[in-house]
Amino acid sequence: MILLLVTASAAKVKIRRVTPEAEVRPADLLLEGGRKLTWERSFASEREVRNKPGFWGKLVNVIAGEPDFKRMVSPYSIAVDSKGRAIITDPGAVGVHVFDFAAHKYKFLQRRYKDKDAMLKPQCVAVDAQDNIYVTDSEAGKIFVFDADGKYRRVIGSIKGGEGYFKRPTGIAIDSEAHRIYVTDTLRNQVFVLDLNDGQILQKIGKSGTGEVQFNFPTEVLLRDQTLAVVDAMNFRVQFLDRSGAFRSAIGKLGDSSGDMFRPKGIAVDSEGHYYVVDAFYSVVQVFDREGRLLYYFGGRGTGAGHFQLPAGLFIDREDRVFVVDAYNQRVQVFRYTGITRQAKGGQP
């Protein structure tokens, strides 16, 4: 006991507080036409959602210690629902984080220890119009469905014996109007189109190869208006298809120049129709226009604010907030894009 105190006292003499690198806010990225990209914040754990404790809460914290806040282990994919809740899959924690910053609430969805239909490796996530949460499980080969309150509702793709129908389901997109689910099966090199209500397979899009509507490990899918964007990872490109699966265009090629891709991961689109594609190897997010021209990129390898290490998932909400899952840094970084549309609505140029 005496040793503890002596050690602690000695430590106090030369103590200086260390400012974490992550707290240094990066400068805004000023873009053409008065557009800009602003770093807003990052979050990594349940602690950042919860209300600050009051007097009694602080007293309890002093006596019993702070609660063990759940934190991200190896986050991968993100979706934001209509209430602004950030839903993040975490294969490392074998569950899904739900951050509700408006209500200061946090939930962790998991089905790890279930006898039947256990969730083993939650990979990608999407939400429908009712804020139901759809999670692909790349190891179990299934899609798990939770309602807006986080209650487990059903599983899609579970066949007799409990095995999953899909070989490795990864990317997922929901078309609530047409009652469709789009899922990439990375090992089958196909995009499956499922009925939203009963999970029946309606269509299979693509096959192995390097040509049009041919895939080499498709990992992510995004549905925007009438366009289906598929991240064709090992062909180092993004293919744009129509809803029936017909080829429209593609962007990206293998290389180490700006606009090239090496490990494309998450994809999202902003209010101006610009496509954002994460490249995990270069630790950047590249932004393309509708014609596939590179507009700009942001990020870079590092641990500070605005830098990434193995970024993966990407989501842009209706407020043009860009959520980037910074997987190796175990956090999500949030940027805000202020474009022409937003400026017209009164946003700052």
Place this chain on the structure above:
Amino acid sequence: MAYGFANTRYALAATLLLWALPLLGQLEVGESSTQMTGNVAVGYDGSYGESLASEHGISVGGEAYLHGSYYDPKFISYDFHPYYNRNQNNSAYQSISNSSGFNGSANLFSGSHFPGFVSYTKNYSGSGTFGLPGASGLTTHGSGQTFSVGWSELLPDMPTLFASYTMTDSASTIYGSDAQSGSANKMLDLHSDYTVAGFRLGAFFQHQNASADIPAFLVGQQEVRSDTSSNSYGVTAQHRLPLHGDIYGGWHHSGYGYDYAGGHTDASSHTANVNAMMRPVSKLSLSMGMTYTNNLSAALVQEVVNAGAPPPPALSEFASHSAQYNASAGYTIFSNLYVQGQLTHWNQVVGGRDFSNTQYGATVNYNMVRNFLGNFTFVVGVMDNTNQEGHIGTSLVSNLNYSRRIDGWDVGAHFSYSQNLQTLVAIYTTSSYGYGGTVRRRLGYRTYWNASFSGGHSGLNQFEGFSSKSESFSSSLTHRGYAVSASYSNSNGVSLFTPAGVIQPPLPPPVIGPNDLILFNGRGWSFGAGGSPIRRLQLTGSFSRSLSNTLSPTLDTRTHTNMFNVQARYPVRKLYLTGGYTRFQQGLGSAGTNPTDVTTYYVGVSRWFNFF
């Protein structure tokens, strides 16, 4: 075991101060990087039993882990762990009594050409074990400390040097006896290597002093003190040969002095050996070598002394020397089939009598992996033995291992057998066999069962009754967060008494005199269970019982040890509510000893801190 309220006031004040430390946040001390965690516990404990007065009261305990580095981990890194009042009722420590102490170590300049280390451990009132073959051993109670320091010189293209010095001492009492035993050991170790002109040269020196105080009831007479001093030093040289070969030569001196029960004995020996190996083609390897010892008796006796037992006087009186010549050739027929032929000749002179033995034979190694048959390996060897009087028998060595998965069952088995195997001394041959198996099965989701058993028997062909055998069985079943386990073991045979316990004799009779050997018979079984009936609550319990008896001309014991322990832990944030109960009984069954029967309990709360 229990503490008064006066001492508690200071402890509580210290606890409050420690609570303030987390407020300091993430810290950096000068150019050092230090992290410290720990816990402080306050509780109510008590003890009672047939052989001690009842005690109870408030107790305070805890421990801390401090580790870090100064400037850079390659410059100075350190690790300190003080603990206070830890036992199996209030923590994960396995001590029956309240144990306190300190473990600390530091590495200095580990990134330089002159790295060093220093470490120190000190333990007060901890539990230990006096070993018994086939049983879990007798529980002891005592204190001890170890200090060691070492330094290296690793300059490029220069001879390297490693020097270390270690001191240990301990004192303990076997529960059930008032007599105290103690031991102390000091050791200096020097090593050096140097590579020059293709020769890899080495030299070493080791000096050791050891002493032990052995209580009377263990040796059947009055308390005895033993003192041992030993020196060994030597040189080695190695050089590459053509045809992917190596030649190795070495010489070393070994000497000891031993004082025991008023007597003194000392001896020394020199041993030289040379070995050469070649691999003319990738599938063929050839080797040959020889070893010469100028005092075989001293070398054998020192094996006994190093094991901690008194030196047998029988061999010390004889002048002796030994020479051994060996040659072997191995050939890889297929990637999974290897054959080896070998020839070994011993020539030993003990007390003016010549003993010689020639052994030649072959071994086959085979390894098979097939999906439908599993993994199967075996080694079998046959060797023939002749001595100065003619053919004396054939030796057989075999070893089989098998494992495979059969319809959800993971099974494995092994068996080894050796007969008439020539040992160190040319006039002795041994036979032994061992067997065992494991089985594991998944019974359901997160439900597993496994079981294993093993056994062995060894003995000397020439001496009826000089044998030992042992068997053990264990099984466990886990289901979700629950687990139960059970084990059983037994063994019997001959053994040798040392201050640390009763051990299997390292050498056969008559190297060890019949009066020094102890007949033993031990068996023990245990049960354990653990689980979490409600969220976060952890319950564990165990019961073990061991029985043994020893018989020798000077010592006759019938020991029994029973231990029952249950513990419950419930975490609330950084607080842990802990309760524990232990019932311990031990009896030695020898003259002048009384059985111990102790019951202890604890209820308390501990707080974990991440200080900085």
